[in-house]
Every structure is written in C-alpha cells, then in structure tokens.
Amino acid sequence: MNEVRISTPEGAEASISLFGAHLMSWQTADGKERLFLSQRSALDGSAAIRGGVPVIFPQFATRGDGLRHGFARTATWRLAEQANDWAEFALAQTDLPRNHFQSWPRAFELRLRFTLRGNALEMRYTVRNTGQQDFSWAGALHSYFAVTEFTSAKVDGMPFTGALDDIRPATPQLRLDTGAGVLLLEQQGFSEWVVWNPGAEGAAAIADMADEEYRRFVCIEPACVDKQVLAAGAEWAGLHTISLIP
C-alpha cells in the first residue's frame, strides 16, 4: 500500500495511505503511537483499513442506500501537495472506479490535509460541489484512538463501561484520557461526535478485529451523520485537531 510520511524535526511522525487518504499512524515526539490499528486489518486494498482514521463520505454507516460509510475509505486518492510536515490528498468524481461513479453520480472534490504542529496533528477535511446541481452528503473522520485499557480510559472524566455507539451533539473539544496521556480532541464544522466501541461481543463478530482488540481503542469521530445539502459550487470545511496535553 502506498504511504506518505510526514514528520517534524522534534520527532513526531505520521503516515497516510493513498488508499482512503487513511491516516495509519501518528507518533508524538516521545515515540508513542497514538492511533490503534488492528492486527487483522486488510492492508492490501481489498477492504477498508480497520483502525487509524478512515475518511467517511458520502454517507455515514447505513444511513443511505450506498456503501456502508461510503466509498472514500476504499478509494485510491491522489497526493496533491506535500512538504516535510504536511500533506494534502484529493479525490474527485473522475478518480472513482466506474461502479462507484455510477452509484453516486455527483461532481465533487474532497481534500484531506494532514499537518503536524508540535505535539498536535491537524486534519482539514473539505468537500466541494464542483457541479451544476446541489447534492447531499454526510461524512466523518472515524478516528480510532489507542488506549491502554478501554474500561480505564475516560472521555471528559467519564469512564467507559462497555459497548457503546453514541451520537452526541458536537462540542468544540473533548478530553480523552488514554491511560498513556491525555489527548485534547477538537473539531470545527462538524455537527456530532460519534463515540463507538463494539465491546467483546461486537468485536467477536468483526472479522478484521481480533477478539481482545476492542480493549485497545475507542473511536471518537467528528461527524455530520445526517445528509446535508451542499449547493452547486459551494464548499464545506471541517477541522479535527488532536493534541497531546503535556
């Protein structure tokens, strides 16, 4: 799988796969990996990557008649621009294989820009309607954060007790205590936070997740879960910043 690496002189590093513009790994300057990646994940382009940060578009989960969580996470994106500590990826209608193009025939361009700034990672997600007609879309950045033990991790001081799949109105920030540091999760432009962990039973039913792996992550996803209209020629932008609190 083709990956693009970005880094800072202080030693922070991230790698992004062209398959899905998928953030696979983010290590803070202390060398710690901050994202979860399943040991059972397909990494050959045959399925969405299980872990990291899947990019969801143009539908959330099964809220629509298209592919579950959309086609962006299994499409091959283009590297649009790159420097040492940032990279931007693009996906337009014309990049899609014919079957996806036909199932969602709208003129669009997505951009995902990943930037490392000190102990923070910033993801800027833009959706442009490049056509003559309005379209509706939903999306998310489906971040899988690594935790040392799911039931001792806390979000805004609240512990997790078991499987959950919550949709909460977006707030500007949340604090995630991972057991190996506190991450400040910030968003702008999205309308919800989705908080998900499948729990033991759920994980056992997920083919590309080992049975015990649910204990090693929590997904906290800035999302627009319901489809919203984007006018012809208009652009939507969302920002998700993750910072390690010293």
Ligand SMILES: O=P(O)(O)OC[C@H]1O[C@H](O)[C@H](O)[C@@H](O)[C@@H]1O
């Ligand atoms: O298994 P996936 O298609 O990657 O979906 C994984 C999960 O994504 C989101 O967090 C949804 O809220 C969950 O309901 C879903 O199970």
